[in-house]
Amino acid sequence: KAGVTQTPRYLIKTRGQQVTLSCSPISGHRSVSWYQQTPGQGLQFLFEYFSETQRNKGNFPGRFSGRQFSNSRSEMNVSTLELGDSALYLCASSFSGTANYGYTFGSGTRLTVV
Amino acid sequence: AQRVTQPEKLLSVFKGAPVELKCNYSYSGSPELFWYVQYSRQRLQLLLRHISRESIKGFTADLNKGETSFHLKKPFAQEEDSAMYYCALSGRASGTYKYIFGTGTRLKVLA
Numbered sequence: 001k002a003g004v005t006q007t008p009r010y011l012i013k014t015r016g017q018q019v020t021l022s023c024s025p026i027s028g029h030r031s032v033s034w035y036q037q038t039p040g041q042g043l044q045f046l047f048e049y050f051s052e053t054q055r056n057k058g059n060f061p062g063r064f065s066g067r068q069f070s071n072s073r074s075e076m077n078v079s080t081l082e083l084g085d086s087a088l089y090l091c092a093s094s095f096s097g098t099a100n101y102g103y104t105f106g107s108g109t110r111l112t113v114v
Numbered sequence: 115a116q117r118v119t120q121p122e123k124l125l126s127v128f129k130g131a132p133v134e135l136k137c138n139y140s141y142s143g144s145p146e147l148f149w150y151v152q153y154s155r156q157r158l159q160l161l162l163r164h165i166s167r168e169s170i171k172g173f174t175a176d177l178n179k180g181e182t183s184f185h186l187k188k189p190f191a192q193e194e195d196s197a198m199y200y201c202a203l204s205g206r207a208s209g210t211y212k213y214i215f216g217t218g219t220r221l222k223v224l225a
Contacts, residue, residue: 033213042217043200055210090158100146100204102160103213 002026004106006091012112018079021109025072025093032074033103034066037088046089049074081113116141118203120216127191128224135186135219137175137201145205147177147184150215152198161186161199171195191223 005024013019025032033056034046045058049068066076072093078085088110092103117140127133139145147164162170164177164184175186184201201216 035215043215045213045215048213056212092158100163100165102148102150102163104160105158107157 004091004093004104006089006106006109008109009107010110010112012114013081014114015081015083017081018077019081019111021076021078021089021091021111023074023076023091023093023106025074025091026095026104029093029095029104030072031094031096032068032072033092033094034074034076035090035092036060037090037108038086043090046076078111083113086111086113116203116205116212116214118201118214118216120199120201120219122219123217124220124222126222126224129193130190133186133188133191133195133221133223135199135201135221137184137186137216139182139184139201139203141182141203141205143205145203147175148202148204149173149175149184149186150200150202152200154197158200191221193223193225196221196223 004026007022031050033048036044036046046060046064047054047066048056052068063079068074088108090108091106094103119138121136149161150158151161152158162168173186173188175184177184198218198220200218203214
């Protein structure tokens, strides 16, 4: 079966712009989580969605938002981009809401803000 | 507070030497523990789960509840083990499930 698909793979944006990233989980997976990965901070949790509801949220400013659709696909939006938002954004899906079987990660979207 | 600590940012060992990647956690319940690995230019992937008590690619990890540790071990390191390793914890806290990653340890296996 297809893995977790993230689009686009690469993005270059200018400060002040906004961006939308997309994630299609593995078929049947209802939980989708987003992480920001940077060399200095490692994996930072953004938010988690389960059955279209945001269940958990990390410590990121309100410029970071997301949603999940009825088919479990998820989008993440960042408004008013800052240079510090440059990172690899990872999406992970799991079958259960508890992720006790672990997450399956996508390849990520590398966002560069100039 | 729930926390996963990986004290070493970088661990270098010679090929054939034993490897131990440390992971300590702070959690007020019964968590599920995981190890993930990210090879160069590859996606982050699940290596093993403590509930499975499995050995993957020669790696094992034992959950020590007394010491709140979940160290990853391999008796003989191979060059292809060079990668970034993340320890993670899953558990219920404040009525919701949390999934927390450590900051990762880069393993370099030297020839």
